[in-house]
Amino acid sequence: MKTITCYLDFISPYAYLAFEVLPKHLMGVSHRMVYKPVLFAGMLKHHGQLGPAEIAGKREWTYRQVLWQAKQLGTPLDMPQSHPFNPLALLRLAVACSVDGEPNRYVCEALFKHVWQGGAAADDVARLQTLTQQLAPQRSVDAPDVKEQLKANTEEAIARGAFGVPTFCVDDKVFWGLDALPMMRAYLDEDQWFDSAWDAAASIQQGVKR
Known part of the structure; x- marks a missing residue:
C-alpha cells in the first residue's frame, strides 16, 4: 500500500x-x-x-481556466469576493484540527468549500469564526506549535521537491497540479514508463540560463 502525501493551500483553485x-x-x-x-x-x-494571480494576463487566464475546468468536471466553483487573499488563518485552522498537522478529508473539504463555493470573502472574520466553531479544532489556531507545524509542513514539501500546489508525493516521485492526477495513477498502477523516462527527463541539459 502506497502513502500519498498531498501538500495543499486553500488559496489555490487548482488544489x-x-x-x-x-x-x-x-x-x-x-x-x-x-x-x-x-x-x-x-x-x-x-x-x-510570483504567484499566477500576481502576474497581469496570467491572473485573468487562471481565473477563466479554472472556471472552465470546473464546468468540464461538473464541480461547483465560485470565485471568492477577492483573490488572492491571506490564507494563514485557514491553514492554521486546518493544522489545529489535528494533533500532527495532518487534517482529515472532512476538514479539508470544509475549508475548500468555504473559499470556493458561494462567492463570499474567504477571509471574512465572521465567516471564519463560524467555520472554526463548525470544525471544533483540537488546538488553538494561534498556538505556537500550530504555527510551527505549518512552517514545518511547508519546509518538508520544499525539501521533497514541491514548488507549487497541489503537490502529490508518492515514494520519491513528485506530481504537481490537477492535470498530473492521471500520471500519478499510472505510477500507482506500476506503468513501466516510469522505469526509464522519469529519470531520463531530469537529465536533459539546460541550454540557456537567465
Missing part, C-alpha cells in the same frame, strides 16, 4: 479541483492518503517566483 476529483483517480487503488497544509506563498518566496 480545490484536484481535491474534489482525487477519489475518482484513486478508485480501486490501495493507498493511505495524507493531507498537509502548506503556505504556497512560502514556496514562491523560496523559489523566487
Whole structure:
C-alpha cells in the first residue's frame, strides 16, 4: 500500500479541483492518503517566483481556466469576493484540527468549500469564526506549535521537491497540479514508463540560463 502525501493551500483553485476529483483517480487503488497544509506563498518566496494571480494576463487566464475546468468536471466553483487573499488563518485552522498537522478529508473539504463555493470573502472574520466553531479544532489556531507545524509542513514539501500546489508525493516521485492526477495513477498502477523516462527527463541539459 502506497502513502500519498498531498501538500495543499486553500488559496489555490487548482488544489480545490484536484481535491474534489482525487477519489475518482484513486478508485480501486490501495493507498493511505495524507493531507498537509502548506503556505504556497512560502514556496514562491523560496523559489523566487510570483504567484499566477500576481502576474497581469496570467491572473485573468487562471481565473477563466479554472472556471472552465470546473464546468468540464461538473464541480461547483465560485470565485471568492477577492483573490488572492491571506490564507494563514485557514491553514492554521486546518493544522489545529489535528494533533500532527495532518487534517482529515472532512476538514479539508470544509475549508475548500468555504473559499470556493458561494462567492463570499474567504477571509471574512465572521465567516471564519463560524467555520472554526463548525470544525471544533483540537488546538488553538494561534498556538505556537500550530504555527510551527505549518512552517514545518511547508519546509518538508520544499525539501521533497514541491514548488507549487497541489503537490502529490508518492515514494520519491513528485506530481504537481490537477492535470498530473492521471500520471500519478499510472505510477500507482506500476506503468513501466516510469522505469526509464522519469529519470531520463531530469537529465536533459539546460541550454540557456537567465
